Amino acid sequence: MLSLPNTGVHMRRLASCLVLLAACPAFAAEVVIQQVNLSFTPSSVTVNVGDTVKWVRTGGSHTVTSGSSCTASGLFSAPLNSTSTSFTWVVPASTAGTTVPFFCSPHCSVMTGTIIVRLPAIPGDFDGNGVVSGADLGTLLGAWNQPGSTDLNGDGTTNGPDLGILLGNWTT
Incomplete structure (x- = not known):
């Protein structure tokens, strides 16, 4: 059987890191949109799932009101x-991955805005194509024992x- 030195120490460190990670709260942002006269400022914002939008x-x-062309979408x-x-x-x-339009009901022809919701990043998708596959595995293995963006x-x-x-x- 293969014996690795200090395996127990490494496992305890990994377990400690996982416990700390689980105890950390998610960091959601708050984006503020002001109603100024007959407009929303800013009129377009980009957010992540879990963020709070405050008007x-x-x-x-x-x-x-969520929706477009003076028609509510119900969100x-x-x-x-x-x-x-x-x-x-x-x-x-x-x-996620959509644009959510919104408007003011009494002023829907002029008072509009959009919320662009990003797709969540996938840890390990180094080439940014939306899937974790062999190309990403090659990138990680090519950077083995080095610091950098492959340090997930x-x-x-x-x-x-x-x-x-x-x-x-892994998605492919």
């Missing part, structure tokens, strides 16, 4: 007025745990 009223009576709809001065929406996974777990070196992450996301 803030600066005056007048308005709404924030969200809320007033922006003197009693409801803000509205927040957490970006759901079902919108952030321990400073491309090694076994990174290979495990890549194989766990």
